Amino acid sequence: MKTLLVEKDDTAVRAHVTDVPEDRLPEGEVTVAVRHSTLNYKDGLCLTGGGGLVRTYPHVPGIDFAGVVESSTDPRWSPGDEVILTGWRVGESRWGGYAEKARVRADWLVRLPPGLTLRQSMAVGTAGLTAMLAILALEAHGLEPGQGPVLVTGASGGVGSVAVALLSAAGHEVAAVTGRPETEGYLRDLGATRIVPRADLSEVSPRPLESETWAGGIDAVGGAMLARVLGQMRYRAAVAAVGLAGGADLPATVIPFLLRGVSLLGIDSVMAPIPEREAAWARIARDLPKDKFDAMTRPATLADLPDLGRAILKGQVQGRVVVDL
Numbered sequence: 001m002k003t004l005l006v007e008k009d010d011t012a013v014r015a016h017v018t019d020v021p022e023d024r025l026p027e028g029e030v031t032v033a034v035r036h037s038t039l040n041y042k043d044g045l046c047l048t049g050g051g052g053l054v055r056t057y058p059h060v061p062g063i064d065f066a067g068v069v070e071s072s073t074d075p076r077w078s079p080g081d082e083v084i085l086t087g088w089r090v091g092e093s094r095w096g097g098y099a100e101k102a103r104v105r106a107d108w109l110v111r112l113p114p115g116l117t118l119r120q121s122m123a124v125g126t127a128g129l130t131a132m133l134a135i136l137a138l139e140a141h142g143l144e145p146g147q148g149p150v151l152v153t154g155a156s157g158g159v160g161s162v163a164v165a166l167l168s169a170a171g172h173e174v175a176a177v178t179g180r181p182e183t184e185g186y187l188r189d190l191g192a193t194r195i196v197p198r199a200d201l202s203e204v205s206p207r208p209l210e211s212e213t214w215a216g217g218i219d220a221v222g223g224a225m226l227a228r229v230l231g232q233m234r235y236r237a238a239v240a241a242v243g244l245a246g247g248a249d250l251p252a253t254v255i256p257f258l259l260r261g262v263s264l265l266g267i268d269s270v271m272a273p274i275p276e277r278e279a280a281w282a283r284i285a286r287d288l289p290k291d292k293f294d295a296m297t298r299p300a301t302l303a304d305l306p307d308l309g310r311a312i313l314k315g316q317v318q319g320r321v322v323v324d325l
């Protein structure tokens, strides 16, 4: 099976396309013929040996894949079923989706929802699923369209792009924070009505509270930007913390929580329970405007991934990449 294999020697970590016999796949109940995979920030780390995520080499990255069940020893899955896998540390601590076949636990798979193709599901991928989980968390907290602008940070990245499109489709006014002014047209096409330059939010404010601006927030950046956003939330509004593209620290005070009743909602897609994933995928299939997929997505092959992995770590990938196997 054609595979993107990452190998490590004394001097470097190298990724290359090669043939790997199928009997080297890990143990698991379900073998899937992978049709598409994608590229997330974490894949960039796994492709380059960064972040200490991969402990054992040789390794096959790819934290997401979509494909067709080839064989299953678990009665829940049959040959021909169309399935999606995201998370569960697949592609990090065990072999993932950058190969023509993958073998995983039956408990980890989600059925492709009606209304979405396998390829579209990978245009969404972990990044988009996470954006949807964040929106569901904000809605559970009380966010409704008409309450005011919802801020999305890291907006031209994977999580951000899908968040902008989904929030706009749900009827929200969306403000998009980007450090790349050239993506303004792209973000407005996805549904952003306001563009906020990254520089406006990249320094910690000397004042813990600024004017009440945002009815909700989805933050893919962390660091000073998240601290800043917390101080700009409207009374009782919530921010969903999704990522750390700008840093893992949080140089904030508790003042926004105490004086404005602001909430910080943590979002994890990796170990999220299956019923939550199914609900999120169903909403994605229903709400994500299919005409936005083309603008949001670019195709790639396994051979393109080493370069793309380096690019996503530098914040240079716009939107989502779909890897065709």
Ligand code: NDP
Pocket: 039, 040, 041, 042, 126, 127, 130, 153, 154, 155, 156, 157, 158, 159, 160, 177, 178, 179, 180, 183, 198, 220, 221, 225, 241, 242, 243, 244, 245, 246, 247, 267, 268, 269, 270, 312, 313, 314, 315, 316, 317, 319
């Ligand atoms: P991308 O690289 O596609 O997007 C990140 C975006 O953040 C960039 O496009 C850029 O947007 C912005 N950005 C990058 N560097 C900086 C910086 N130094 N300061 C401010 N903004 C910056 O990654 P993803 O969208 O795939 O992932 C985003 C984050 O979410 C990552 O940290 C990832 O690990 C995390 N994540 C978490 C998940 C979870 O389950 N909690 C699941 C998936 C992802 P722009 O150019 O528009 O400014």
